[in-house]
Amino acid sequence: MLSLIVTCWLGLYTLTPCDAAEADIARDYSDYALSIPVNHLATVRCLYRTAFRGEANLSTGCIGLPMRASLYMLAHEVGHEVSAHNGLLARFTARFWPGGVQVDGVPDDYARTNPAEDWAEAYSHVIMGDTHAMKVRRDWLLREFPELH
Numbered sequence: 001m002l003s004l005i006v007t008c009w010l011g012l013y014t015l016t017p018c019d020a021a022e023a024d025i026a027r028d029y030s031d032y033a034l035s036i037p038v039n040h041l042a043t044v045r046c047l048y049r050t051a052f053r054g055e056a057n058l059s060t061g062c063i064g065l066p067m068r069a070s071l072y073m074l075a076h077e078v079g080h081e082v083s084a085h086n087g088l089l090a091r092f093t094a095r096f097w098p099g100g101v102q103v104d105g106v107p108d109d110y111a112r113t114n115p116a117e118d119w120a121e122a123y124s125h126v127i128m129g130d131t132h133a134m135k136v137r138r139d140w141l142l143r144e145f146p147e148l149h
């Protein structure tokens, strides 16, 4: 079932109207939303505007997105919400941070912050098709989510 936010992103405003402020944000990011599987977008429950950094709140399912839209920003924050389902972050952490030590190639420096940021960076890099530095993570993600192919 499509969430209200997904209908925002897909521009189906006449079928299921979403909040006007959320519709503005969704419009800014609608081209980028097309690169993300619909079932992943559906993990996001609401949108709000931030000044310049993205945010994700896993307890509310809301993500904050800045005015300056990018695929990276959207994919990173949606990735945080995706990780909150099916024990995914725990499995990713067990696989790529055994004993608290990061292993098997990182997408970028920000991914060194902690397992949650590692996950969001790896996820966004798969969405962006930029996985040269993280082939093991890429293969793991594609096994977990065939829809990312």
Ligand SMILES: [Zn+2]
Pocket: 076, 080, 116, 117, 120
């Ligand atoms: Zn993050």
